[in-house]
Amino acid sequence: MHLVGSPLYHTAVLQFAAASLHLGHQVVLMDRWTPQECWN
Numbered sequence: 001m002h003l004v005g006s007p008l009y010h011t012a013v014l015q016f017a018a019a020s021l022h023l024g025h026q027v028v029l030m031d032r033w034t035p036q037e038c039w040n
Contacts, residue, residue: 001026005033 002020004027006013017027030037 001028003028003030003038005030005038 002017002025004013004017008014008017008029017029020027
């Protein structure tokens, strides 16, 4: 599983998310990053 806590318009974030999808991993997109949502 790949957790994306940054906007996908940033190139590095998009590339890591795309690579994870290519490898068959699940990608979870967060609306905004908060520590509480990340650990729950």
